[in-house]
Amino acid sequence: AQTVTQSQPEMSVQEAETVTLSCTYDTSENNYYLFWYKQPPSRQMILVIRQEAYKQQNATENRFSVNFQKAAKSFSLKISDSQLGDTAMYFCAFMTARGSSNTGKLIFGQGTTLQVKP
Amino acid sequence: DSGVTQTPKHLITATGQRVTLRCSPRSGDLSVYWYQQSLDQGLQFLIQYYNGEERAKGNILERFSAQQFPDLHSELNLSSLELGDSALYFCASSVDGQPGNTIYFGEGSWLTVV
Numbered sequence: 717a718q719t720v721t722q723s724q725p726e727m728s729v730q731e732a733e734t735v736t737l738s739c740t741y742d743t744s745e746n747n748y749y750l751f752w753y754k755q756p757p758s759r760q761m762i763l764v765i766r767q768e769a770y771k772q773q774n775a776t777e778n779r780f781s782v783n784f785q786k787a788a789k790s791f792s793l794k795i796s797d798s799q800l801g802d803t804a805m806y807f808c809a810f811m812t813a814r815g816s817s818n819t820g821k822l823i824f825g826q827g828t829t830l831q832v833k834p
Numbered sequence: 835d836s837g838v839t840q841t842p843k844h845l846i847t848a849t850g851q852r853v854t855l856r857c858s859p860r861s862g863d864l865s866v867y868w869y870q871q872s873l874d875q876g877l878q879f880l881i882q883y884y885n886g887e888e889r890a891k892g893n894i895l896e897r898f899s900a901q902q903f904p905d906l907h908s909e910l911n912l913s914s915l916e917l918g919d920s921a922l923y924f925c926a927s928s929v930d931g932q933p934g935n936t937i938y939f940g941e942g943s944w945l946t947v948v
Contacts (some may be wrong), residue, residue: 753939758941759922760942761924762939763937763938811934820882822937827876827877
């Protein structure tokens, strides 16, 4: 069974600085998808970024980028120029790319609470 | 705003009772998912529907049931409620439920069982 591990329960960063959140996963599959979701105090889950395992290029969305290391099964999120609005819990998630019974099932890590300080 | 609508936003009920949570997916999305977020279990996948039919099942208790109607809205029914059922229940949707689809979440329904 696939598992997702976020080893940093809490992190903090000064406004305008860069922070990296770690995520590792365990799977025997070759094709899959990885996601980072943000959950601000409002509790809504917001998609930050997604990565397809068969693509070697790291995904980027504005100030958010990932470092996808497939062999190491690592998927870290880098937030550049941190803003106060980035304060939230961040979840790493895995989705298999095969098996109709697993379609759409996101497996989440435990989350990392990020505090951006002024 | 993700386009996924959930009602009610907050619900307080007593043990042993039954509640229904309602979800309208994003316009055009055929697949609906239910997730539970609790302090001890984290975010857990419960069940997925595609165009009215059950597609995948996760850690959903037998006391819980769900369905997706012809107009694509979905309901999650929770019965014989226990204190441990207190959680944030998310509905989410995607275009066709295929692997790799981006899944968009609603704002969640806070359930408190007292």
